[in-house]
Amino acid sequence: LGRPGKGRLPFTPIAPVGASVDAVVVPDGYRWAPIIRWGDPLFSKRDVFDPTRQTAALQERQFGYNNDYLDIIEGPAGLGALLVANQEYTNESIMFPPATTPEELDEQRRVAIAAHGMAVVQLYRTRRGKPWTYAVGAPLNRRITGNTPFTFSGPAAGSALLTTVEDPTGTTVRGTLGNCAGGTTPWGTVLSGEENFNGYFRTAGTSAADLRYGLADRATSRGWESVDPRFDARNPGYENEPNRFGWIVEVDPLDPHSPPVKHTALGRFKHEGANVVIGRTGRAVAYMGDDERFDYLYKFVSTDTYRPGKSLRARRHNKTLLAAGSLYVARFTGDSPVEEITGTGALPSDGAFDGTGQWVPLMIDGVSQVPGFSADQLVVNVRLAADAVGATKMDRCEDVEPHPRSGRVYVVCTNNTDRGKVGKEGATEPNPRSGNRDGHVIEITEAGDDAAATTFGWSILLVCGDPATNTSTYFAGFPPEKVSPISCPDNVTFDSVGNMWLATDGAPGVIGYCDGLFKVPLEGPERGRVQQFLSVPAQAETCGPVVRDEESMVYVAVQHPGEDGTWAQQHSYFPDYVAPGTLSGGRWGGPRPSVVQVWKP
Numbered sequence: 054l055g056r057p058g059k060g061r062l063p064f065t066p067i068a069p070v071g072a073s074v075d076a077v078v079v080p081d082g083y084r085w086a087p088i089i090r091w092g093d094p095l096f097s098k099r100d101v102f103d104p105t106r107q108t109a110a111l112q113e114r115q116f117g118y119n120n121d122y123l124d125i126i127e128g129p130a131g132l133g134a135l136l137v138a139n140q141e142y143t144n145e146s147i148m149f150p151p152a153t154t155p156e157e158l159d160e161q162r163r164v165a166i167a168a169h170g171m172a173v174v175q176l177y178r179t180r181r182g183k184p185w186t187y188a189v190g191a192p193l194n195r196r197i198t199g200n201t202p203f204t205f206s207g208p209a210a211g212s213a214l215l216t217t218v219e220d221p222t223g224t225t226v227r228g229t230l231g232n233c234a235g236g237t238t239p240w241g242t243v244l245s246g247e248e249n250f251n252g253y254f255r256t257a258g259t260s261a262a263d264l265r266y267g268l269a270d271r272a273t274s275r276g277w278e279s280v281d282p283r284f285d286a287r288n289p290g291y292e293n294e295p296n297r298f299g300w301i302v303e304v305d306p307l308d309p310h311s312p313p314v315k316h317t318a319l320g321r322f323k324h325e326g327a328n329v330v331i332g333r334t335g336r337a338v339a340y341m342g343d344d345e346r347f348d349y350l351y352k353f354v355s356t357d358t359y360r361p362g363k364s365l366r367a368r369r370h371n372k373t374l375l376a377a378g379s380l381y382v383a384r385f386t387g388d389s390p391v392e393e394i395t396g397t398g399a400l401p402s403d404g405a406f407d408g409t410g411q412w413v414p415l416m417i418d419g420v421s422q423v424p425g426f427s428a429d430q431l432v433v434n435v436r437l438a439a440d441a442v443g444a445t446k447m448d449r450c451e452d453v454e455p456h457p458r459s460g461r462v463y464v465v466c467t468n469n470t471d472r473g474k475v476g477k478e479g480a481t482e483p484n485p486r487s488g489n490r491d492g493h494v495i496e497i498t499e500a501g502d503d504a505a506a507t508t509f510g511w512s513i514l515l516v517c518g519d520p521a522t523n524t525s526t527y528f529a530g531f532p533p534e535k536v537s538p539i540s541c542p543d544n545v546t547f548d549s550v551g552n553m554w555l556a557t558d559g560a561p562g563v564i565g566y567c568d569g570l571f572k573v574p575l576e577g578p579e580r581g582r583v584q585q586f587l588s589v590p591a592q593a594e595t596c597g598p599v600v601r602d603e604e605s606m607v608y609v610a611v612q613h614p615g616e617d618g619t620w621a622q623q624h625s626y627f628p629d630y631v632a633p634g635t636l637s638g639g640r641w642g643g644p645r646p647s648v649v650q651v652w653k654p
């Protein structure tokens with residue numbers, strides 16, 4: 054496990070920011086600027102952004118919409134870097150003027166497909182600690198869209214469950230959709246999770262799998278089935294198209310011509326993301342959450358072992374690790390009497406929501422462990438297999454990330470307002486609040502501190518909320534009156550000295566403050582002291598935090614600013630803040646999801 058770094062990043066927490074404030078608010082002494090925005094050209098300055106005249110061909114060559122996962126992978130001198138981001142979804146009603154003809158509407162749909170996916174962008178700067186500039190036309194710049202060819206790896210690659218009329222071999226697929234969080238692997242590739250893929254497809258909607266995955270026979274709100282028949286799985290030959298989404302994808306940012314891969318061994322569900330750590334015996338372990346109410350927490354353990362080093366051979370080998378292995382789902386057991394879990398968030402008499410857990414095997418080294426499921430059936434419909442083994446129903450696991458030094462795993466449960474409703478499961482020790490609006494964070498300690506272990510201990514670190522108005526909050530024992538209010542935690546990262554940083558998604562609708570980024574010490578007397586570092590503009594979500602405390606820099610992806618607006622009545626002008634509806638020197642008077650850097654001049 055790593056050594057502590059030389060953390061700096063001193064700041065006085067900002068006060069919570071009212072939900073209608075359309076600004077990025079950073080601590081005193083810090084500045085912010087966008088690095089790259091929706092529509093910025095990646096390959097040629099001629100691909101000028103103009104939302105009133107946008108085309109799919111241009112969008113394929115520009116930064117996509119609604120950036121979520123983010124990493125800034127620095128070169129050795131810290132003067133060059135690769136920005137890797139994904140682009141989750143689109144919001145056509147604020148992106149473009151309303152279409153006036155069917156042809157215009159279809160072109161907007163094609164733009165939307167091209168605005169999904171991922172991006173790799175080269176950055177440069179003249180000195181460490183200074184803000185970055187992105188390089189138009191740099192050799193590693195890349196767009197991956199809803200049309201980019203991918204290959205499949207793992208137990209379902211080549212399976213009859215993945216074949217379509219376009220791909221009778223079941224080994225390739227066009228595009229990636231609904232990418233939410235992700236993780237950079239120890240070998241330098243980037244993983245990204247296809248999350249709400251069901252919303253893109255119309256299906257027969259009758260099978261057990263369709264019902265379990267929220268796939269239905271109704272027109273999609275996006276209407277892409279009108280421009281590409283594969284989005285209507287009722288069309289002959291496309292029945293399996295929805296099976297080709299809902300995977301973890303791996304992209305090698307150093308190899309702009311390699312097809313990205315969808316790894317079927319990691320299972321198909323509404324993947325939030327995946328974070329990889331190497332276990333004691335060298336196996337690669339990926340932690341993954343299924344972001345659905347009452348769905349599960351998963352872990353993949355590779356069959357083969359990690360090869361250290363930066364050689365091309367090592368990298369080529371490590372890029373095969375996620376193709377074969379074992380898949381587990383979490384079962385949590387509480388150690389307090391059930392009657393002490395009241396659903397109010399009040400601590401049980403032993404003073405902790407805690408207990409033990411098991412990683413229940415679904416597949417071991419490629420062999421299904423669940424009766425009635427072959428390996429390919431198991432990974433394609435892994436939710437059904439996990440139901441069969443009695444996995445623990447969670448409050449929407451978002452990011453799940455191992456701490457780089459302690460190895461403890463942090464599971465961020467964003468919220469679950471359905472818990473305890475009539476006909477639904479009530480509070481349990483690992484999910485201890487009924488009507489959980491604010492979310493919580495669980496800390497897992499693997500047996501023997503080995504990520505590949507099959508048992509673990511756990512306790513709840515944070516029960517989120519605004520302590521001023523909510524008596525059911527808990528901050529690892531830190532006095533609630535001394536923390537920043539926090540709700541709906543989503544993405545997590547760590548700084549070089551081991552503090553956790555949480556980004557939120559949904560706080561405005563719950564506690565009335567803009568979403569933000571929060572530092573949470575995990576050790577010593579400050580453990581649990583939530584401190585707000587920044588807030589994002591009106592209706593935006595804070596995503597993909599990257600904290601480089603050694604040089605007092607922080608990066609966030611600002612997703613869906615002004616999402617409740619319309620073209621005529623925008624609710625955000627971030628990040629350009631020019632007059633509504635005007636285009637001036639590349640700046641646009643309307644919201645543009647962007648990657649933001651924050652630094653200390």
Ligand code: FEO
Binds near residue numbers: 248325451543
């Ligand atoms: Fe796209 Fe689970 O947040």
Ligand code: CA
Binds near residue numbers: 401
């Ligand atoms: Ca307990």
Ligand code: CA
Binds near residue numbers: 233234543558
């Ligand atoms: Ca998320």
Ligand code: CA
Binds near residue numbers: 467543558
């Ligand atoms: Ca979320």
